[in-house]
Amino acid sequence: MQDHLTRRGFVRAAAAGSAALTWLGARRAPTVFAAEAGKPALLGGTPVHQGGWPGWPEWRESWEPKIVDVLRSGRWSSSSGGGHVAEFEAAYAKLHGAKRCVTTASGTTALLTALHVMGVDAGDEVIVSPYTFIATYNVCLMHKALPVFADTDPATFTMDPASIESRITDRTRAVLPVHIYGIPCDMDPINAIAKKRGLAVVEDACQAWLGEYKGSKCGTLGDLGCFSFQNSKHIPSGEGGAVTGNSDELLDRCQAYHNCGRSSGTFKGSGSFSRGTNYRMTHYQAALLLQQIDKLVTETERRRENGDYLTAGLKEIPGVEPVRLPENSRAVWHLYAFRYNPSEFNGLTRDQFRKALNAEGIPARGGYHEQYNDGLIDEAINSRGFQRLFSAERLKAYRDSFQELKGNRQVCETMVGLFNTVLLADRSDMDHILEAIRKIHAHSAALVA
Ligand SMILES: Cc1ncc(COP(=O)(O)O)c(C=O)c1O
Numbered sequence: 001m002q003d004h005l006t007r008r009g010f011v012r013a014a015a016a017g018s019a020a021l022t023w024l025g026a027r028r029a030p031t032v033f034a035a036e037a038g039k040p041a042l043l044g045g046t047p048v049h050q051g052g053w054p055g056w057p058e059w060r061e062s063w064e065p066k067i068v069d070v071l072r073s074g075r076w077s078s079s080s081g082g083g084h085v086a087e088f089e090a091a092y093a094k095l096h097g098a099k100r101c102v103t104t105a106s107g108t109t110a111l112l113t114a115l116h117v118m119g120v121d122a123g124d125e126v127i128v129s130p131y132t133f134i135a136t137y138n139v140c141l142m143h144k145a146l147p148v149f150a151d152t153d154p155a156t157f158t159m160d161p162a163s164i165e166s167r168i169t170d171r172t173r174a175v176l177p178v179h180i181y182g183i184p185c186d187m188d189p190i191n192a193i194a195k196k197r198g199l200a201v202v203e204d205a206c207q208a209w210l211g212e213y214k215g216s217k218c219g220t221l222g223d224l225g226c227f228s229f230q231n232s233k234h235i236p237s238g239e240g241g242a243v244t245g246n247s248d249e250l251l252d253r254c255q256a257y258h259n260c261g262r263s264s265g266t267f268k269g270s271g272s273f274s275r276g277t278n279y280r281m282t283h284y285q286a287a288l289l290l291q292q293i294d295k296l297v298t299e300t301e302r303r304r305e306n307g308d309y310l311t312a313g314l315k316e317i318p319g320v321e322p323v324r325l326p327e328n329s330r331a332v333w334h335l336y337a338f339r340y341n342p343s344e345f346n347g348l349t350r351d352q353f354r355k356a357l358n359a360e361g362i363p364a365r366g367g368y369h370e371q372y373n374d375g376l377i378d379e380a381i382n383s384r385g386f387q388r389l390f391s392a393e394r395l396k397a398y399r400d401s402f403q404e405l406k407g408n409r410q411v412c413e414t415m416v417g418l419f420n421t422v423l424l425a426d427r428s429d430m431d432h433i434l435e436a437i438r439k440i441h442a443h444s445a446a447l448v449a
Pocket of ligand 1: 109132133206228239240241
């Protein structure tokens with residue numbers, strides 16, 4: 001049976017965003033690239049990129065028999081162990097160089113499991129990356145712990161290790177760095193602080209399948225690592241997640257917790273059951289995931305090659321700054337992200353820049369905003385539970401501390417991203433992206449007017 005892809009639709013850009021911020025001030029007068037003198041599409045010119053971009057998710061006909069086999073077997077749940085779920089857990093652990101893996105129903109439930117196993121409890125505090133999907137905040141809140149935000153390093157988009165220590169209190173139990181967009185955090189200093197202060201490290205690797213830091217994979221750098229296989233992810237199963245790690249003791253606990261608290265391996269709990277819940281993956285999900293491992297490996301390489309190419313090209317254009325990766329690390333680009341400086345584009349705002357890029361056929365989008373100001377945190381800390389667990393002084397100081405997240409604000413206001421499927425396109429398509437940015441740069445004065 002011939003493999004073929006289902007969707008190759010145009011990826012539409014999300015256009016929402018806030019006013020742009022200058023992070024470096026005007027460094028030099030905008031440079032005009034003569035080669036890109038063609039009129040911008042927004043002003044009636046011809047778009048640089050015509051045609052589509054790869055769509056997502058993709059499926060192949062060759063995957064169907066395994067899914068149908070699960071259907072016909074009647075063995076859909078993984079509650080009794082074995083089957084595709086166990087097979088995928090072994091394969092995924094091997095792929096990441098981890099000793100073990102426990103699959104879960106989602107990335108959120110992987111994080112909930114890992115935090116529980118690392119002992120995060122009601123009234124604790126967890127040091128968290130603020131620049132992340134909202135689930136990272138919520139998993140702390142669901143354990144009735146405060147997500148205390150470290151600042152984001154504007155150059156790397158990840159947790160600034162220098163901002164961690166000042167936020168540690170006698171309630172701090174764990175650090176939760178996020179390898180956002182598949183950009184590895186600088187884990188050495190994070191682990192060193194955690195070790196010195198007796199804190200657990202749970203990696204949110206929900207966007208970082210196969211990300212690498214100093215020869216090891218994301219998800220194996222702390223005590224436990226958490227992954228998501230949600231629909232948009234590089235290895236999707238609709239919903240799904242995993243916890244990885246190298247300690248049998250911790251992974252036995254994860255297995256028990258996500259399986260209704262049933263004893264597992266060396267972990268007996270207090271009798272047959274300990275506190276736990278049902279966060280199990282189904283065999284359908286695992287059958288889908290097992291068949292995507294090779295695809296993930298091949299596509300990760302392609303995203304990297306195209307990402308490196310874009311990074312080299314962007315460095316030549318004033319006003320767009322690629323992400324700085326930690327030494328000896330490799331990102332996997334769930335979004336290819338860079339920072340935009342309007343002062344190099346005659347004051348063209350980030351929104352206008354994105355609109356101009358979209359008009360050129362390049363689907364550009366903004367990233368996360370300052371979600372801690374949105375109301376979720378206020379709702380939580382005003383709840384009866386949090387008010388019982390924390391003093392009014394602590395909650396006020398905690399809420400006030402959001403103003404100190406200057407690096408994070410800068411990233412929220414300047415980030416521009418390209419969805420990962422764009423990086424699965426051809427090298428000539430990467431040239432279109434760079435050409436479109438150079439064109440907008442050359443015509444920025446006209447676009448502002
Ligand atoms: C950084 C991050 N953390 C956590 C999650 C939660 O994963 P899930 O949606 O599978 O529950 C996601 C998913 O988008 C994520 O991107």
